[in-house]
Structure formats: C-alpha cells, structure tokens
Amino acid sequence: QVQLVQSGAEVKKPGASVKISCKTSGYTFTSYAIHWVRQAPGQSLEWMGWINAGNGVSKYSQKFQGRVTITRDTSASTAYMDLSSLRSEDTAVYYCARRGLFGEAPFDYWGQGTLVTVSS
C-alpha cells in the first residue's frame, strides 16, 4: 500500500535550518510529484512547493522562495524539504503529500506530519 513516512520532530533555534525527509513506498516514486504543505498551530494549510520526482524539477511558493529547497533521492524513493533562516513563525507541522504528474490531480496520500518548533 502507498505510504509516506516523514522524519521526526525537530526543535531549532532562530536562524537555523531544518531538513525533513519523506520516505515513500508502495508505488513508483518517479511517476508522481511530492508536494510540501505546512500548518501553523490552529491555522489552515499552506502550500510551500513541489518536486517532480521523475525529473527532479522543483517549484516553490513565492512566499518561501530563497528559503526552501526541495530535493529527492530516487534510489531511496525519498523527498526532502530544507527550510533555512528559521523564525518563530515557521513553527508548524510540515506535511509531504503525493500528487499525480498529469491533470489537476489532488493530494491523494499524505505523510504523518513533522512538527518543527523554532524557539530560542
């Protein structure tokens, strides 16, 4: 069955970086995209960016441009999201989600979420 398993919770100081992994299984990794979405405490969902797991091309929300990098390792069927220059407002649960590469497909499978806490 399709699974997306994320790395564990992180506590970071302001100005630091965090790298979260999203290990996938149960499907052909390179046939889909991986998107990243975050949710601050008590807030709605916010889309951050995505990677075409087939060709490795990434695109980002303008809000995070310059601070976020999404990569993938096809040999490990794993995607990564790196967020730099962390501030307290980046405290949130970060999710990866799978999306088809063609058409206007939805996010059909999600990781369990990774809590990132930014605090001095």
Next chain:
Amino acid sequence: DIQLTQSPSFLSASVGDRVTITCRASQGISSYLAWYQQKPGKAPKLLIYVASTLQSGVPSRFSGSGSGTEFTLTISSLQPEDFATYYCQQLNYYPLTFGGGTKVEIK
C-alpha cells in the same frame, strides 16, 4: 493568488443532520477543487476531487458539487466519525491554495 473562502468557519450539528459547506474562489478555477477532512493531530484525508468525484473508500454520504467559483461539500447524514475540520483546495493555478477550514462540532 486564488483566495478560497469557506463558510461557515464553524458549524455545530447533530448526528443525522444534513450539513453543507461552501467554498468560494476569488476567480474561476473550472472544476479543479478538492475537499479534505482533518482530525486533530492527523494529516488531511482526501474526500472529493475535481469538485464532485468521490475518492475511493470514502462513504457515499459525502458529495461535492460546483464549478467556476462556487463549490459545496454536503454530508447527507452526519455520523460521529465526521466531526472534524474540512478544507477545500484549488488545483488549477499555482500557488495552490486552501480555504480557511470549517470545523464541524457536535451540538
């Protein structure tokens, strides 16, 4: 960016009630809208995509409709496990955006 406005933001209902949630887009998004259900501490779960297509395994009491700028999610007979927060998402334009959410609580 496309803004999605959900209403109501909070809804109190009883088991067996028919519930309707609305999502309005700031500009036309064709039928490229999805609905998700989220329970506390859990990831969102896909319910409906392309406005009205039920995701495999989702109970038939959930239905979606609409196109362009106005969409609805209907739960025909609310069950105890349906108490959760519901989000719409547009998938037509980048950046992809979500609505503010509708929390459905037990009356």
